[in-house]
Amino acid sequence: MNERQRPVSILLVDDEPANLAALEVVLAPLGQRLVTAGSGREALRHLLREDFAVIVLDVRMPDMDGFETAELIRSRPASRITPIIFVTAFPEAEHDLERAYRIGAVDVLFKPFVPESLRSKVSVLVDLHQKQRSIAELLAKAQESNRAKSEFLNLAAHELRTPLAVIVGYLSMLADGTFGEVSPELRQAFEILTEKSEELNRIVDDLLTASRLESGVLPRRLVECDLREIARRAVRTARPQAELLSAELHLDVPEQPVMVRADPTYLARIVDNLVTNALAYSQGQPWVRITVRGGEEAVLTVEDHGIGIPREMREQVFERFVRLPSAELSPQPGTGLGLYISRELARRQGGDLQVVDSEPGRGSTLALRLPAAADPANGRQHRRPPWFAGGRG
Ligand SMILES: Nc1ncnc2c1ncn2[C@@H]1O[C@H](COP(=O)(O)OP(=O)(O)OP(=O)(O)O)[C@@H](O)[C@H]1O
Ligand SMILES: [Mg+2]
Known part of the structure:
Protein backbone atom coordinates (compact mmCIF):
# COMPACT_ATOMS: atom_id res chain seq x y z
CA MET A 1 0.00 0.00 0.00
CA ASN A 2 1.20 3.52 -0.75
CA GLU A 3 2.70 5.03 2.45
CA ARG A 4 1.10 8.39 1.80
CA GLN A 5 -2.36 6.84 1.71
CA ARG A 6 -2.24 4.86 4.93
CA PRO A 7 -4.69 6.69 7.24
CA VAL A 8 -3.40 8.47 10.33
CA SER A 9 -5.32 9.19 13.54
CA ILE A 10 -6.72 12.57 14.51
CA LEU A 11 -7.86 13.27 18.06
CA LEU A 12 -10.86 15.56 18.57
CA VAL A 13 -11.49 16.81 22.12
CA ASP A 14 -14.60 18.69 23.22
CA ASP A 15 -17.01 18.31 26.15
CA GLU A 16 -20.00 19.13 23.93
CA PRO A 17 -21.15 16.06 21.97
CA ALA A 18 -22.69 18.36 19.36
CA ASN A 19 -19.35 20.08 18.76
CA LEU A 20 -17.58 16.74 18.41
CA ALA A 21 -20.17 15.63 15.88
CA ALA A 22 -19.65 18.86 13.95
CA LEU A 23 -15.85 18.36 13.92
CA GLU A 24 -16.33 14.83 12.65
CA VAL A 25 -18.52 16.06 9.80
CA VAL A 26 -15.97 18.72 8.82
CA LEU A 27 -12.97 16.36 8.90
CA ALA A 28 -14.58 13.19 7.52
CA PRO A 29 -13.71 14.10 3.89
CA LEU A 30 -9.98 13.79 4.74
CA GLY A 31 -10.51 10.03 5.00
CA GLN A 32 -8.45 9.64 8.19
CA ARG A 33 -9.25 7.84 11.43
CA LEU A 34 -11.13 10.23 13.76
CA VAL A 35 -11.01 9.54 17.50
CA THR A 36 -13.23 11.58 19.83
CA ALA A 37 -12.79 12.39 23.51
CA GLY A 38 -15.36 14.14 25.74
CA SER A 39 -12.81 15.39 28.29
CA GLY A 40 -9.11 16.11 28.80
CA ARG A 41 -8.68 12.93 30.79
CA GLU A 42 -10.22 10.81 28.09
CA ALA A 43 -7.93 12.49 25.56
CA LEU A 44 -4.87 11.61 27.65
CA ARG A 45 -6.02 8.00 27.84
CA HIS A 46 -6.19 7.83 24.05
CA LEU A 47 -2.71 9.34 23.81
CA LEU A 48 -1.31 6.55 25.95
CA ARG A 49 -2.46 4.01 23.43
CA GLU A 50 -2.05 5.72 20.11
CA ASP A 51 0.05 8.15 18.13
CA PHE A 52 -1.88 11.08 16.64
CA ALA A 53 -1.04 13.21 13.63
CA VAL A 54 -2.89 16.20 15.08
CA ILE A 55 -5.08 17.07 18.08
CA VAL A 56 -8.01 19.47 17.82
CA LEU A 57 -8.61 20.69 21.36
CA ASP A 58 -11.46 22.76 22.80
CA VAL A 59 -10.21 25.38 25.27
CA ARG A 60 -13.25 25.68 27.53
CA MET A 61 -13.97 22.37 29.21
CA PRO A 62 -15.10 21.63 32.77
CA ASP A 63 -12.76 19.79 35.15
CA MET A 64 -9.53 19.91 33.12
CA ASP A 65 -9.54 22.65 30.49
CA GLY A 66 -7.80 22.57 27.09
CA PHE A 67 -4.65 24.33 28.31
CA GLU A 68 -4.10 21.98 31.24
CA THR A 69 -4.72 19.05 28.93
CA ALA A 70 -2.22 20.44 26.42
CA GLU A 71 0.40 20.91 29.10
CA LEU A 72 0.01 17.27 30.14
CA ILE A 73 0.17 16.18 26.50
CA ARG A 74 3.38 18.15 26.06
CA SER A 75 4.94 16.65 29.18
CA ARG A 76 4.94 13.16 27.68
CA PRO A 77 7.89 12.46 25.37
CA ALA A 78 5.73 10.54 22.87
CA SER A 79 3.45 13.54 22.31
CA ARG A 80 5.85 16.41 22.98
CA ILE A 81 5.66 17.62 19.41
CA THR A 82 2.22 16.38 18.32
CA PRO A 83 0.58 19.43 16.67
CA ILE A 84 -2.34 20.91 18.64
CA ILE A 85 -5.00 23.17 17.15
CA PHE A 86 -7.03 24.99 19.84
CA VAL A 87 -10.64 25.89 19.29
CA THR A 88 -11.95 28.77 21.40
CA ALA A 89 -14.88 31.18 21.58
CA PHE A 90 -14.21 34.70 20.39
CA PRO A 91 -14.78 36.74 23.61
CA GLU A 92 -11.87 35.14 25.50
CA ALA A 93 -9.62 35.27 22.45
CA GLU A 94 -6.88 37.74 23.43
CA HIS A 95 -5.96 35.98 26.60
CA ASP A 96 -6.41 32.50 25.13
CA LEU A 97 -4.26 33.26 22.12
CA GLU A 98 -1.27 34.22 24.20
CA ARG A 99 -1.54 31.17 26.44
CA ALA A 100 -2.13 28.81 23.52
CA TYR A 101 1.00 29.85 21.67
CA ARG A 102 3.05 29.72 24.84
CA ILE A 103 2.09 26.07 25.22
CA GLY A 104 3.08 25.52 21.62
CA ALA A 105 -0.16 25.47 19.66
CA VAL A 106 0.27 25.33 15.91
CA ASP A 107 -2.96 27.27 15.45
CA VAL A 108 -5.96 28.77 17.27
CA LEU A 109 -9.38 28.77 15.64
CA PHE A 110 -12.28 30.92 16.83
CA LYS A 111 -15.81 29.64 17.08
CA PRO A 112 -17.74 29.67 14.89
CA PHE A 113 -14.95 28.63 12.53
CA VAL A 114 -15.02 28.23 8.77
CA PRO A 115 -15.10 24.45 8.09
CA GLU A 116 -12.79 24.66 5.06
CA SER A 117 -10.21 26.52 7.10
CA LEU A 118 -10.04 23.81 9.78
CA ARG A 119 -10.06 21.07 7.17
CA SER A 120 -7.19 22.53 5.17
CA LYS A 121 -5.09 23.16 8.29
CA VAL A 122 -5.61 19.62 9.53
CA SER A 123 -4.93 18.27 6.06
CA VAL A 124 -1.49 19.94 5.95
CA LEU A 125 -0.59 18.43 9.33
CA VAL A 126 -1.83 14.98 8.26
CA ASP A 127 0.34 15.19 5.17
CA LEU A 128 3.35 16.17 7.26
CA HIS A 129 2.77 13.30 9.66
CA GLN A 130 2.52 10.80 6.81
CA LYS A 131 5.79 12.07 5.36
CA GLN A 132 7.54 11.82 8.71
CA ARG A 133 6.21 8.32 9.13
CA SER A 134 7.46 7.16 5.73
CA ILE A 135 10.89 8.66 6.42
CA ALA A 136 11.05 6.86 9.78
CA GLU A 137 10.01 3.60 8.12
CA LEU A 138 12.55 4.00 5.33
CA LEU A 139 15.26 4.64 7.89
CA ALA A 140 14.28 1.55 9.87
CA LYS A 141 14.35 -0.53 6.68
CA ALA A 142 17.75 0.85 5.73
CA GLN A 143 19.13 0.08 9.18
CA GLU A 144 17.73 -3.42 9.05
CA SER A 145 19.18 -4.12 5.62
CA ASN A 146 22.49 -2.67 6.75
CA ARG A 147 22.52 -5.03 9.72
CA GLY A 216 33.75 -3.69 18.99
CA VAL A 217 36.07 -6.69 19.42
CA LEU A 218 39.46 -5.77 18.07
CA PRO A 219 42.40 -6.22 20.38
CA ARG A 220 45.11 -3.58 20.29
CA ARG A 221 48.59 -3.35 21.65
CA LEU A 222 49.56 0.23 22.49
CA VAL A 223 53.28 0.91 22.56
CA GLU A 224 55.45 3.97 22.11
CA CYS A 225 56.54 4.25 18.53
CA ASP A 226 58.14 6.77 16.23
CA LEU A 227 55.72 7.97 13.57
CA ARG A 228 58.70 8.67 11.27
CA GLU A 229 59.53 4.97 11.32
CA ILE A 230 55.93 4.09 10.38
CA ALA A 231 56.15 6.51 7.45
CA ARG A 232 59.50 5.09 6.31
CA ARG A 233 58.13 1.57 6.39
CA ALA A 234 55.04 2.64 4.43
CA VAL A 235 57.29 4.08 1.73
CA ARG A 236 59.25 0.79 1.58
CA THR A 237 55.99 -1.17 1.30
CA ALA A 238 54.67 1.07 -1.47
CA ARG A 239 57.92 1.18 -3.44
CA PRO A 240 57.21 -1.80 -5.80
CA GLN A 241 53.71 -0.52 -6.59
CA ALA A 242 55.06 3.00 -7.13
CA GLU A 243 57.74 1.72 -9.48
CA LEU A 244 55.18 -0.17 -11.57
CA LEU A 245 53.29 3.10 -11.98
CA SER A 246 56.43 5.22 -12.44
CA ALA A 247 55.18 7.22 -9.47
CA GLU A 248 57.15 9.79 -7.45
CA LEU A 249 57.10 8.94 -3.77
CA HIS A 250 58.41 11.61 -1.36
CA LEU A 251 59.03 11.43 2.35
CA ASP A 252 59.36 14.49 4.55
CA VAL A 253 60.10 13.78 8.21
CA PRO A 254 61.67 15.94 10.95
CA GLU A 255 65.04 15.18 12.50
CA GLN A 256 63.59 14.60 15.96
CA PRO A 257 61.54 11.47 16.73
CA VAL A 258 57.76 11.94 16.69
CA MET A 259 56.63 9.63 19.44
CA VAL A 260 53.07 8.38 19.68
CA ARG A 261 51.44 5.75 21.84
CA ALA A 262 49.68 3.48 19.40
CA ASP A 263 49.47 0.02 17.90
CA PRO A 264 52.17 -0.05 15.18
CA THR A 265 50.33 -2.66 13.09
CA TYR A 266 47.24 -0.44 13.02
CA LEU A 267 49.31 2.60 12.10
CA ALA A 268 50.99 0.68 9.30
CA ARG A 269 47.63 -0.43 7.99
CA ILE A 270 46.25 3.13 8.01
CA VAL A 271 49.24 4.64 6.24
CA ASP A 272 49.39 1.80 3.70
CA ASN A 273 45.73 2.40 2.90
CA LEU A 274 46.32 6.13 2.44
CA VAL A 275 49.34 5.62 0.18
CA THR A 276 47.58 2.90 -1.83
CA ASN A 277 44.67 5.29 -2.39
CA ALA A 278 46.97 8.16 -3.34
CA LEU A 279 48.62 5.95 -5.97
CA ALA A 280 45.38 4.38 -7.19
CA TYR A 281 43.28 7.54 -7.53
CA SER A 282 45.80 9.45 -9.65
CA GLN A 283 46.09 9.67 -13.40
CA GLY A 284 49.30 9.13 -15.34
CA GLN A 285 52.40 9.06 -13.16
CA PRO A 286 51.25 9.61 -9.59
CA TRP A 287 52.97 12.08 -7.24
CA VAL A 288 52.68 11.32 -3.52
CA ARG A 289 54.25 12.93 -0.46
CA ILE A 290 54.13 11.63 3.10
CA THR A 291 54.87 14.24 5.74
CA VAL A 292 55.31 13.74 9.49
CA ARG A 293 55.14 16.58 12.02
CA GLY A 294 55.42 16.49 15.81
CA GLY A 295 54.34 18.92 18.51
CA GLU A 296 51.29 19.00 20.74
CA GLU A 297 49.83 16.42 18.41
CA ALA A 298 51.52 14.14 15.93
CA VAL A 299 50.33 14.50 12.35
CA LEU A 300 51.05 12.33 9.35
CA THR A 301 49.72 13.63 6.04
CA VAL A 302 49.51 11.89 2.70
CA GLU A 303 49.23 14.29 -0.19
CA ASP A 304 48.61 13.46 -3.84
CA HIS A 305 48.06 15.21 -7.15
CA GLY A 306 45.28 12.79 -8.06
CA ILE A 307 41.69 13.07 -9.17
CA GLY A 308 40.54 14.67 -5.88
CA ILE A 309 37.44 14.22 -3.76
CA PRO A 310 34.46 16.56 -4.18
CA ARG A 311 33.87 18.70 -1.08
CA GLU A 312 30.46 17.15 -0.36
CA MET A 313 32.01 13.66 -0.38
CA ARG A 314 34.81 14.36 2.09
CA GLU A 315 32.94 12.65 4.92
CA GLN A 316 31.14 10.00 2.88
CA VAL A 317 34.37 8.37 1.70
CA PHE A 318 34.85 7.18 5.30
CA GLU A 319 31.62 5.20 5.19
CA ARG A 320 31.69 1.50 4.48
CA PHE A 321 31.56 0.47 0.81
CA VAL A 322 31.44 4.03 -0.47
CA ARG A 323 33.41 4.40 -3.71
CA LEU A 324 33.26 7.46 -5.92
CA PRO A 325 32.62 7.10 -9.62
CA SER A 326 35.39 8.48 -11.79
CA ALA A 327 35.24 9.41 -15.44
CA GLU A 328 39.04 9.77 -15.69
CA LEU A 329 40.13 6.43 -14.24
CA SER A 330 39.55 2.85 -15.24
CA PRO A 331 37.81 0.90 -12.46
CA GLN A 332 40.23 0.32 -9.57
CA PRO A 333 40.17 -2.88 -7.52
CA GLY A 334 38.82 -2.34 -4.01
CA THR A 335 35.84 -2.71 -1.73
CA GLY A 336 35.41 0.76 -0.22
CA LEU A 337 36.43 -0.39 3.24
CA GLY A 338 39.94 1.06 3.39
CA LEU A 339 39.12 4.52 4.72
CA TYR A 340 36.36 3.24 7.01
CA ILE A 341 38.80 0.81 8.65
CA SER A 342 41.56 3.43 8.77
CA ARG A 343 39.44 6.07 10.49
CA GLU A 344 38.02 3.59 12.99
CA LEU A 345 41.52 2.36 13.83
CA ALA A 346 42.75 5.95 14.21
CA ARG A 347 39.89 6.79 16.56
CA ARG A 348 40.44 3.68 18.64
CA GLN A 349 43.94 4.97 19.34
CA GLY A 350 42.70 8.38 20.45
CA GLY A 351 43.34 9.98 17.09
CA ASP A 352 41.42 10.82 13.96
CA LEU A 353 41.64 10.69 10.18
CA GLN A 354 40.29 13.38 7.89
CA VAL A 355 40.38 14.76 4.39
CA VAL A 356 41.95 18.12 5.18
CA ASP A 357 42.16 19.39 1.64
CA SER A 358 41.01 18.19 -1.72
CA GLU A 359 40.07 19.63 -5.04
CA PRO A 360 38.73 17.62 -7.97
CA GLY A 361 41.39 17.41 -10.65
CA ARG A 362 44.10 18.85 -8.37
CA GLY A 363 44.64 16.28 -5.61
CA SER A 364 43.95 15.48 -1.98
CA THR A 365 45.56 15.65 1.43
CA LEU A 366 44.50 13.27 4.17
CA ALA A 367 45.75 13.75 7.71
CA LEU A 368 46.17 11.18 10.45
CA ARG A 369 46.34 12.91 13.85
CA LEU A 370 47.44 11.18 17.01
CA PRO A 371 47.96 12.40 20.55
CA ALA A 372 51.68 12.82 21.20
CA ALA A 373 53.15 10.29 23.62
CA ALA A 374 54.74 11.36 26.92
CA ASP A 375 57.64 13.68 26.20
CA PRO A 376 60.79 11.54 26.45
CA ALA A 377 62.83 14.64 27.40
CA ASN A 378 61.07 15.39 30.69
CA GLY A 379 58.76 12.41 31.06
CA ARG A 380 55.73 14.69 31.15
CA GLN A 381 52.51 14.06 29.22
CA HIS A 382 51.76 16.63 26.58
CA ARG A 383 48.59 18.62 27.01
CA ARG A 384 45.83 16.96 24.99
CA PRO A 385 45.10 18.83 21.79
CA PRO A 386 41.59 20.34 21.45
CA TRP A 387 40.34 17.79 18.90
CA PHE A 388 41.16 15.03 21.36
CA ALA A 389 38.44 16.21 23.78
CA GLY A 390 35.49 13.90 24.26
CA GLY A 391 37.51 10.69 24.60
CA ARG A 392 36.81 8.94 21.34
CA GLY A 393 37.49 5.30 20.70
N1 LIG B 1 43.46 10.00 -2.42
C1 LIG B 1 42.27 9.90 -3.01
N2 LIG B 1 41.96 10.65 -4.10
C2 LIG B 1 40.76 10.57 -4.68
N3 LIG B 1 39.77 9.75 -4.26
C3 LIG B 1 40.00 8.98 -3.20
C4 LIG B 1 41.25 9.01 -2.51
N4 LIG B 1 41.17 8.15 -1.47
C5 LIG B 1 39.94 7.60 -1.53
N5 LIG B 1 39.23 8.10 -2.56
C6 LIG B 1 37.84 7.76 -2.91
O1 LIG B 1 37.22 7.24 -1.76
C7 LIG B 1 36.73 5.90 -2.02
C8 LIG B 1 36.85 5.08 -0.74
O2 LIG B 1 38.21 4.81 -0.45
P1 LIG B 1 38.57 3.51 0.38
O3 LIG B 1 40.03 3.47 0.54
O4 LIG B 1 37.72 3.50 1.59
O5 LIG B 1 38.06 2.33 -0.54
P2 LIG B 1 38.65 1.78 -1.90
O6 LIG B 1 39.99 2.36 -2.17
O7 LIG B 1 37.61 2.01 -2.93
O8 LIG B 1 38.75 0.22 -1.65
P3 LIG B 1 39.69 -0.51 -0.55
O9 LIG B 1 38.73 -1.04 0.47
O10 LIG B 1 40.36 -1.58 -1.31
O11 LIG B 1 40.61 0.51 0.02
C9 LIG B 1 37.55 5.40 -3.15
O12 LIG B 1 36.87 4.41 -3.90
C10 LIG B 1 37.77 6.68 -3.98
O13 LIG B 1 36.63 6.91 -4.77
MG1 LIG C 1 41.45 2.26 -0.64
Missing part, protein backbone atom coordinates in the same frame (compact mmCIF):
# COMPACT_ATOMS: atom_id res chain seq x y z
CA ALA A 148 21.64 -8.00 7.52
CA LYS A 149 24.40 -7.02 5.10
CA SER A 150 26.98 -6.83 7.90
CA GLU A 151 25.91 -10.19 9.24
CA PHE A 152 26.16 -11.77 5.81
CA LEU A 153 29.59 -10.26 5.14
CA ASN A 154 30.89 -11.39 8.48
CA LEU A 155 29.71 -14.92 7.81
CA ALA A 156 31.03 -14.92 4.25
CA ALA A 157 34.43 -13.63 5.33
CA HIS A 158 34.72 -16.30 8.02
CA GLU A 159 33.70 -19.05 5.64
CA LEU A 160 36.11 -17.89 2.92
CA ARG A 161 39.13 -17.73 5.16
CA THR A 162 39.81 -21.45 5.59
CA PRO A 163 39.45 -22.61 1.95
CA LEU A 164 41.50 -19.61 0.88
CA ALA A 165 44.32 -20.58 3.25
CA VAL A 166 44.28 -24.10 1.78
CA ILE A 167 44.47 -22.76 -1.78
CA VAL A 168 47.38 -20.48 -0.89
CA GLY A 169 49.17 -23.36 0.84
CA TYR A 170 48.82 -25.74 -2.11
CA LEU A 171 49.79 -23.01 -4.58
CA SER A 172 53.00 -22.37 -2.71
CA MET A 173 53.79 -26.11 -2.65
CA LEU A 174 53.05 -26.40 -6.38
CA ALA A 175 55.29 -23.42 -7.10
CA ASP A 176 58.04 -24.92 -4.92
CA GLY A 177 58.06 -28.05 -7.05
CA THR A 178 56.81 -30.22 -4.17
CA PHE A 179 54.56 -32.09 -6.60
CA GLY A 180 56.93 -32.23 -9.54
CA GLU A 181 58.98 -30.04 -11.78
CA VAL A 182 57.55 -26.63 -12.75
CA SER A 183 57.86 -25.37 -16.32
CA PRO A 184 58.38 -21.60 -16.92
CA GLU A 185 54.81 -21.31 -18.25
CA LEU A 186 53.45 -22.94 -15.13
CA ARG A 187 55.63 -20.75 -12.94
CA GLN A 188 54.11 -17.66 -14.50
CA ALA A 189 50.61 -19.05 -13.97
CA PHE A 190 51.43 -19.75 -10.31
CA GLU A 191 52.67 -16.20 -9.87
CA ILE A 192 49.41 -14.78 -11.19
CA LEU A 193 47.38 -17.17 -9.04
CA THR A 194 49.42 -16.28 -5.98
CA GLU A 195 48.99 -12.56 -6.61
CA LYS A 196 45.23 -12.95 -7.06
CA SER A 197 44.86 -15.04 -3.92
CA GLU A 198 46.77 -12.39 -1.99
CA GLU A 199 44.31 -9.82 -3.32
CA LEU A 200 41.44 -12.04 -2.23
CA ASN A 201 43.08 -12.49 1.17
CA ARG A 202 43.25 -8.72 1.62
CA ILE A 203 39.56 -8.36 0.80
CA VAL A 204 38.56 -11.13 3.21
CA ASP A 205 40.79 -9.59 5.86
CA ASP A 206 39.20 -6.14 5.35
CA LEU A 207 35.73 -7.65 5.64
CA LEU A 208 36.68 -9.38 8.86
CA THR A 209 38.30 -6.27 10.31
CA ALA A 210 35.27 -4.16 9.41
CA SER A 211 32.93 -6.61 11.06
CA ARG A 212 35.14 -6.79 14.17
CA LEU A 213 35.27 -3.00 14.34
CA GLU A 214 31.51 -2.94 14.22
CA SER A 215 31.05 -5.45 16.99
